[in-house]
Amino acid sequence: xxxxxxxxxxxxxxxxxxxxxxxxxxxxxxxxxxxxxxxxxxxxxxxxxxxxxxxxxxxxxxxxxxxxxxxxxxxxxxxxxxxxxxxxxxxxxxxxxxxxxxxxxxxxxxxxxxxxxxxxxxxxxxxxxxxxxxxxxxxxxxxxxxxxxxxxxxxxxxxxxxxxxxxxxxxxxxxxxxxxxxxxxxxxxxxxxxxxxxxxxxxxxxxxxxxxxxxxxxxxxxxxxxxxxxxxxxxxxxxxxxxxxxxxxxxxxxxxxxxxxxxxxxxxxxxxxxxxxxxxxxxxxxxxxxxxxxxxxxxxxxxxxxxxxxxxxxxxxxxxxxxxxxxxxxxxxxxxxxxxxxxxxxxxxxxxxxxxxxxxxxxxxxxxxxxxxxxxxxxxxxxxxxxxxxxxxxxxxxxxxxxxxxxxxxxxxxxxxxxxxxxxxxxxxxxxxxxxxxxxxxxxxxxxxxxxxxxxxxxxxxxxxxxxxxxxxxxxxxxxxxxxxxxxxxxxxx
Numbered sequence: 001x002x003x004x005x006x007x008x009x010x011x012x013x014x015x016x017x018x019x020x021x022x023x024x025x026x027x028x029x030x031x032x033x034x035x036x037x038x039x040x041x042x043x044x045x046x047x048x049x050x051x052x053x054x055x056x057x058x059x060x061x062x063x064x065x066x067x068x069x070x071x072x073x074x075x076x077x078x079x080x081x082x083x084x085x086x087x088x089x090x091x092x093x094x095x096x097x098x099x100x101x102x103x104x105x106x107x108x109x110x111x112x113x114x115x116x117x118x119x120x121x122x123x124x125x126x127x128x129x130x131x132x133x134x135x136x137x138x139x140x141x142x143x144x145x146x147x148x149x150x151x152x153x154x155x156x157x158x159x160x161x162x163x164x165x166x167x168x169x170x171x172x173x174x175x176x177x178x179x180x181x182x183x184x185x186x187x188x189x190x191x192x193x194x195x196x197x198x199x200x201x202x203x204x205x206x207x208x209x210x211x212x213x214x215x216x217x218x219x220x221x222x223x224x225x226x227x228x229x230x231x232x233x234x235x236x237x238x239x240x241x242x243x244x245x246x247x248x249x250x251x252x253x254x255x256x257x258x259x260x261x262x263x264x265x266x267x268x269x270x271x272x273x274x275x276x277x278x279x280x281x282x283x284x285x286x287x288x289x290x291x292x293x294x295x296x297x298x299x300x301x302x303x304x305x306x307x308x309x310x311x312x313x314x315x316x317x318x319x320x321x322x323x324x325x326x327x328x329x330x331x332x333x334x335x336x337x338x339x340x341x342x343x344x345x346x347x348x349x350x351x352x353x354x355x356x357x358x359x360x361x362x363x364x365x366x367x368x369x370x371x372x373x374x375x376x377x378x379x380x381x382x383x384x385x386x387x388x389x390x391x392x393x394x395x396x397x398x399x400x401x402x403x404x405x406x407x408x409x410x411x412x413x414x415x416x417x418x419x420x421x422x423x424x425x426x427x428x429x430x431x432x433x434x435x436x437x438x439x440x441x442x443x444x445x446x447x448x449x450x451x452x453x454x455x456x457x458x459x460x461x462x463x464x465x466x467x468x469x470x471x472x473x474x475x476x477x478x479x480x481x482x483x484x485x486x487x488x489x490x491x492x493x494x
Contacts, residue, residue, distance in 0.1 A: 032343060032345035032346075034312075034314075034481075035312040035314075035341070035343075035345050035346045036345065037284075038284045038285065038286055038312045039286070039303070039310065039312060039348050041284045042234055042284070042286055042301055043301055044300055044301045046248055047234060047248070047299050047300065047301055048299070049247075049248055050234055050248030050249055050250050051067065051068045051247075051248070051249060051250065051394070051424070052066070052068065052249065052250055052251070052394045052423075052424025052425040052426075052427065053065065053237075053249040053250070053251055053271055053272055053424075053427055054066040054423075054424035054425075054427060054449075055075070055271055055327055055328075055427065055447070055448040055449075056072060056160060056448065056449055056450060056451045057328045057448060057449075057450055057451065058072075058081060058082065058160075058450070058451040058452070059450075059451075059452070060082075061328065062074070062077060062079055062081075062328075063075040063076055063077070063326070063327040063328045064081055064160075064451060066160065066424060066451075068394060068395075068424065069158065070157050070158025070159065070160065071158065072160055072161075072451060075277060075326075075327055076276070076277045076326035076327060081160070081161065081451065082161065103132075103133060103134045103184065103186040103191065104186070104191060105132070105133060105184075105191060106132075106182075106184065106191040106192055106193035107130050107131065107132040107136055107182040107183070107184050107191070107192075107193050108130070108131045108132065108193070109128055109129070109130055109180045109182055109193055109194075109195040110128070110129045110131075111127075111128060111129040112127075112128045112178075112180060112195060112198050113125075113126065113127045113128070114126070114178075114198070114200040115198065115200075116198050116199055116200070117199065117200070117201075118200045118201070119200070119201045119202070119203050120171065120200060120201075120202055120203075121171070121202070121203065121213075121214060122169060122170065122171050122172075122202070123167065123168070123169035123170075123171070123214075123215055123216055123217075123218055124167070124168060124169075124171070124216065125165055125166070125167045125168075125216045125217065125419070125421045125454055126141050126154075126156075126165060126166050126167075126168055126178065127156075127159065127163055127164065127165035127166075128141075128156070128163075128164055128165075128180045128195070129162050129163060129164075130162060130164050130180070130182045131162045132182075132184040132185075132191075134184055134185050134186055135184060135185040136158075136162075136164075136182060136183075136184055136185070137183045137184055137185045137190050138155070138182070138183050139155075139156040139158075139164040139180065139181070139182045139183075140153050140154065140155055140156065140180070140181045140182075141153070141154045141155075141156055141166055141168075141178060141179075141180060142154075142178060142179050142180075142181060143168070143176065143177075143178050144176060144177045144178065144179075144197065145176065146172075146174035146175055146176055154166050154168060156180075157395065157423075159451075159452070160451035160452050161451060161452050163452050164180075164182075165421070165454075167216050167217035167218075167421045169217075169218050171202040172202060173202055173203055174201070174202055175199065175200075175201055175202075176199070176200055176201070176202055177197045177198060177199045177200065178197070178198055178200070179194060179195045179196065179197045179198065180194070180195040181193075181194050181195075182194075213379075213380045213381035213386070213404070213405070214404070214405040214419050215402065215403050215404040215405065216403055216419050216420060216421040216454065217401055217402075217403055217420070217421040217422055217423065218401065218402060218403070219396070219399045219400070219401055219402075220292075220390060220399075220400045220401060220402045222438055223438055224437055224438010224439055225362070225363040225365070225438050225439045226254075226365070226390060226430070226432065226435070226438045226439065227290055227292070227293070227400065227438060228289060228290045228307070228308070228362045228363065229254055229255045229289060229290075229362040229363055229364065229365055230252060230253070230254045230255075230289070230290075230390055230391070230392075230400065230429060230430060231252070231253060231254075231255075231287050231288045231289035231290060231291055231392070232250060232251075232252060232287075232288045232291045232299075232392040232398075232425070233250065233251040233252060233253045233266075233268060233272060233285065233286070233287055233288075233338070233428065234248065234249075234250055234284070234285070234286040234288075235248070235249055235251070235272070235282040235283070235284060235285040235286070236248050236249070236282060236283050236284045237249060237275040237278065237280065237282050237283075238275060238278045238280050238485060239278070240278060241278045241279060243278070243280055243484060243485050246283065246484075249272070249282075250392070250394060250425045251268055251269065251271075251272035251425065251427045251428040252268065252390075252391035252392045252425065252426050252427065252428045252429035252446065253266040253267060253268035253272070253287060253338065253428050253429070254266065254267050254268075254365055254429070254430040254442060255267075255289065255358055255359055255362050255364045255365065256337075256364055256365050256366070256367050256442065256470075257359070257364040257365070257366050257367075258359065258364070258473065258474040259474055260474045260475065261342075262341070262342050263339050263340060263341060263342055263474070263478075264311075264339070264340045264342060264357065264358035264359040264364070265337050265338070265339055265340075265359075265364075265470075265473045265474060266287055266313065266337060266338040266339075266340065266358075267335070267336075267337055267367065267428075267430065267442065267445060267470075268336055268337070268338065268427075268428030268445060269334050269335065269336060269427050269428035269445050269446065269447055269459075270318040270319070270322040270330075270333060270334045270335060270336035271327065271334055271427065271447075271448075272336065272427055272428045273316035273317070273318050273336035273337070273338065273488065274316060274318045274322060274323055274336065274488060274490070276322060276323060276325070276326050276327060276330060277326055277327075279323065279485075280484075280485030280486075281315070281316050281485055281486060281487050281488035282316060282487075282488075283484045283485065283487065285312065285313035285316070285338055286310050286311070286312055286313075287310065287311045287312075287313060287338065287340070287358075288303070288306055288309075288310050288311075289306075289307070289308055289311075289358075289361075289362055290306070290307045290308065290362075290400075291306055291392060291398050291400075292392075292398050292399055292400040293306065293307040294306050294307075294398055295351060296398075298397045298398045299397050299398055303348040303349070303350060304348070304349065304350055304351060305350070305351060306350040306351070307350050307351060307352045307353075308349070308350045308352060308353045308354070308361050308362065309347060309348045309349040309350035309353050310347070310348045310350075311340050311346055311347050311358050312340065312341075312346045312347075313338035313339060313340050314339055314340060314341045314346070314478050314479070314487070315338070315339050315476075315478065315479050315482070315487045315488050315489070316336060316337065316338050316339070316487065316488035316489075317336060317337045317338075317339070317469055317472050317473040317476065317488060317489045317491060318333070318335075318336040318337075318469065318488065318489075318490055318491070319333040319335075319336075319465045319466075319468075319469050319490070319491055319493060320490040320491060320492045320493075321333045321465075322334065322336070322490070323490045327448075328448065331413060331414065331447065331448060331457070331459065332413035332414075332459060332460070332464065333459065333464075333465065334445070334447045334448070334459045335444075335445060335459050335461060335466050335469065336428075336469070337469065337470065337472075337473035338473075339473055339476075339478070340358050341478060342356070342357045342358070342359075343356075344356040363439075365430065365432075365439070365440075365441070365442050366441050366442070367441070367442045367443075367461065367466075367470060368433075368441035368442065368443050368461075368462075369461055369462055369466065369467045369470075370462055371462045371463070372385070372387075372407070372415075372433050372443040372462070373385040373407075373433065374407050374408060374409060374415065375406075375407075375408050375409070376406075378406075379406055380406075381404070383406060384433075384434070385406050385407045385408075385433070386404065386405065386406055386407075386433070386434065387404065387405070387406070387407040387415075387417060387431055387432070387433040387435075387443070388402055388403070388404045388431070388432045388433070388435040388440075389402060389403050389404070389417055389420055389422060389426075389429065389430070389431045389446055389456055389458065390402040390426075390429045390430055390432070391422055391425065391426025391427065391428070391429025391430075391446050392425050392426060392429065393422070393423045393424075393425050393426060394423055394424045394425030395423045395424070395425075396423065397425075401422055401423070401426060402422075403417060403419070403420035403421060403422055403456065404435075405417055405418070405419055405420065407431075407433065410455075410457050413459065413460060414447065414457040414458060414459060414460065415431070415443070415444050415457065415458045415459075415460060416455060416456070416457055416458075417431075417455065417456045417458070418454070418455045419454055419455065420449075420454060420455055420456035421454045422446060422456060426446050427445075427446050427447070428445050428446060429445060429446045430442045430444075430445060431443050431444035431445060431446070431458045443458075443461060443462075444458030444459055444460070444461055445458055445459065446458060447459055465491075465493035465494075468491060468493035469491050469493065472489055472491045476489050
C-alpha cells in the first residue's frame, strides 16, 4: 500500500472516530436535556395526582388495578369487579346533603376480624364487611383499651368489594375490644350503624396471624442501608393504546449492583416499567431514594428537601413475556429495571448529597439469583425463611413501610407472604432474606395481591429469566432520543 493510500485510510479512520465522538456527545447532551425536562415535569399538582399502580386478582382470576380510593378498575378487560363499592359522588342534578338519595336503611356490618375471642399480636390487620344499597361513605374502627374506658378511632380503607380494613400496631398484652361504625351516602348526612363490641386478647409473645413475629404493615424505623437505597418512583403511563393521554403513578424501587460504569440500575416490578395493557414503556421516570427522610411534610416537587435528591431514569428493561401478555397472565415475569445515566444532569441534589452517581451516593444491594429458603417447617423471626418486604406507602406518605413473616409459595410462579398488608405504592419494593442491620440480599419484589384478602406475591428470581433481564440492564446501550413509550428494551431470554 502506498504512503498516500495509508494517509487516506488513517484520515478516514480519524473522520469516523471524530464523528462517533460527536454523536456520543450529542446523545449525552440530549439525555441531559430530557433529564431536566423530567425534573421540571413533576410539579406539585402532578405529584399529588399520581396514584399507586396496585395490581390485584379476584377469585375469578381477573386482573384489576386498585385505585387510591379502594375501588377496582378492570385491567386488560371490561368486566366490573364483583361487589365493587358504589361511587360516593352525588348524581347529576341532585341537591346538597348527600344528593337526591332518599335511602333510609343503614349499612350492614358483619365478619369482624379479629372475631370475638381471638388472640392477636402487637400488630394486626383489622377488617369487616360493610354493605349498603346506596354506597358506603365512611367506616371507622373504634378500639377500646384494657381499662374499658379509653378509646381510639381509626379510619378504615376499602380493601376491595365490601371489605374495609386498617392495619393497627402498638398493642400491649391484655384484653381489648373493638367495634365498627359505618355511614352511607344517603342525603342529610347519611344513615349510620354501629356493630356490637367485640372482645379480643393481645399476646405479644405469640399469636397474631402466624406468630408474634409476624408484621403485617408497619413503619420501618431501623434505618440501615435499605433506608437510603430504596426509594419512591414517579412515572407516567398511557391511558390508551394511542398514547395520547398519560396518567401519573407511584411505585417503589431499590438501587442494585450492576458491575458497569456510567450507569446505575434500579430494581422494581415490571408493571412499574411497562404498561402491558397499552403496550408502552413508562415516561418521565423520577426516583427519590430515602424519601422518608424528607424535610418536607410529605411528597412535594422539592428534591432539595430529600436527603440525596432525585434521579431521572433514562430507560427501562423487562422480559419480552411481560409485554406479549396481560396481567395476570404474565405474573411470572413481574421483575424489571430502570437505568440511570451517571451524568450530573440526571441528578437534582438533596440536602445531604454526597455524589452525583446514584450507586455511589447509596449502598447498592446485591440480587440473589439462587433459591431462597421457603416453608422450612419452623415459625418466627429467627427462622431461615423469615422474609422482609419493604416499600413506600401511598396512604401513609412519606413513610417507608414493611411487612415480615415466614415465606411460602402461591402457585408455581410466586413467593407469598400470607399476612402482608402493604398499601399501594409499595409495588416494586424489595424482598430481603435474611435482613440483618438494614442489609441483606434481595430475593424478589412486591408484585400483586388478591382483591378480598391480605397477602403479597413476589416473582421468583432464581431459575428464571430475571438474571438475563438484569444483565441487559447493565449492558444495553442508552436509547437515542426515544419517543414517549419507547424508552426501554423488551428482552428475549429464551
